[in-house]
Amino acid sequence: MNDHYLKKLDRVTAILTQLQSKPLVRAQDLAEKFDVSIRTIYRDVKTLENAGIPIVGEAGNGYSLMDGYKLPPVMFTKEEVLSFITAEKLMQKFSHQSLGSHYQTAMEKVRSVLKYSDRNLIQHIEKQIDIFNYQPKPEDSIKNVIPTILESIAEKTQLNIEYKTVDSRVTNRTIEAVGVFFEFNYWYIMAFCTLRKDFRQFRVDRILKISKTQNPFSQEYGQINDYRRNPETNGTKVRLLVEKKIMGHLVNSKKYYGLTEEIERENGMELTFETEWIEEGFPRWLITFADYAVVLEPESLKTKLNHLLKTISEKHQ
Structure with a gap:
C-alpha cells in the first residue's frame, strides 16, 4: 500500500471519529483540519458511505451519523494513549476539584477499551510523568459548582449565587453564565449580572451557594473569548x-x-x-x-x- 492510500486511510478514519464525536461536521472545517481540498473531503465521505456508514446530510450543509447508529469502540494509537497519560497528570494538578471525579471516571472508561498492550504501556509509563505545581488549589465551599455552571449554559437557564466579594461582603446575584475560564491559579465565571445590568466575572472559590433556576434566557452571548479579549471597561x-x-x-x-x-x-x-x-x-x-x-x-x-x-x-x- 503506497503512501497516498495510507494518508487517505488515516484521514477517512479521522473523519469517522469526527462524525462520532460531533452532531454536525462541515466539509469546509474538515478540509481545513486535514489541509486538503473540499472536493477531497467529498470523496472521503463517499468512501465511508460505500463502506456502509449511514451518513446524513449533503455537501454545503454538513454531515452527521444517522441517529441511533452505533459503532464499535474506537481503537487508540500508541501516541494517543501516551497523550492521555500526560493529560491525566495535568488534570490531576490543574483541574477544578468539582471536575476531578468525573474526569477520573471518564478515564476509567477509556482504559477499559484499550488493548492489553496499551494498558501495559500505561502501567509502566504513568509513574514516569509528573507535574510540579507550587501553588495550592483554592478550596470551594460547595461541590459540583463547575458542572452546575456548565449545565446552566447548555440549558440557557439563569443561576442564583451567594457570592463573597474581595472585601468579605456577601451578596446575592442572579446571573446568566457565558462561560468559565482558568487564570492565575483560579477558576472564574464570565456572566451577565442581572443586578448590575452588565458583564462581570466571579471567582468560583468565592461562591458560597449556587442553584439553577427555572428562568430561561434567550440572549445569545457568543464565545467567552469575545469578552476576555474585549472587556468593556472605563480604564x-x-x-x-x-x-x-x-x-x-x-x-x-x-x-x-x-x-x-x-x-x-x-x-x-x-x-x-x-x-x-x-x-x-x-x-x-x-x-x-x-x-x-x-x-x-x-x-x-x-x-x-x-x-x-x-x-x-x-x-x-
Whole structure:
C-alpha cells in the first residue's frame, strides 16, 4: 500500500471519529483540519458511505451519523494513549476539584477499551510523568459548582449565587453564565449580572451557594473569548515602548494588565493597554521591567512611577 492510500486511510478514519464525536461536521472545517481540498473531503465521505456508514446530510450543509447508529469502540494509537497519560497528570494538578471525579471516571472508561498492550504501556509509563505545581488549589465551599455552571449554559437557564466579594461582603446575584475560564491559579465565571445590568466575572472559590433556576434566557452571548479579549471597561489608556529582548517574559502578564494592541517598531515593541489599575497595580507591575521600557503616555503614569521609585529608594538607603 503506497503512501497516498495510507494518508487517505488515516484521514477517512479521522473523519469517522469526527462524525462520532460531533452532531454536525462541515466539509469546509474538515478540509481545513486535514489541509486538503473540499472536493477531497467529498470523496472521503463517499468512501465511508460505500463502506456502509449511514451518513446524513449533503455537501454545503454538513454531515452527521444517522441517529441511533452505533459503532464499535474506537481503537487508540500508541501516541494517543501516551497523550492521555500526560493529560491525566495535568488534570490531576490543574483541574477544578468539582471536575476531578468525573474526569477520573471518564478515564476509567477509556482504559477499559484499550488493548492489553496499551494498558501495559500505561502501567509502566504513568509513574514516569509528573507535574510540579507550587501553588495550592483554592478550596470551594460547595461541590459540583463547575458542572452546575456548565449545565446552566447548555440549558440557557439563569443561576442564583451567594457570592463573597474581595472585601468579605456577601451578596446575592442572579446571573446568566457565558462561560468559565482558568487564570492565575483560579477558576472564574464570565456572566451577565442581572443586578448590575452588565458583564462581570466571579471567582468560583468565592461562591458560597449556587442553584439553577427555572428562568430561561434567550440572549445569545457568543464565545467567552469575545469578552476576555474585549472587556468593556472605563480604564486609562497606557502606551509603552518596550525593548524586544524582554518581551518573552511578558507573555502572560501583559494580557492580564489589559493589553489591547501590540505594534513592532524599529526601536522596540509599542504596547497599548486599557487599565483600571493605574493608581497601584499597573505602576507596580511596570516597575519590574521599568529599565527596559519607556512610558509614552499618560504623563500621570510617569509621575506615579517616579514617586514609587523614590519611596523604594528611601526605604533601602
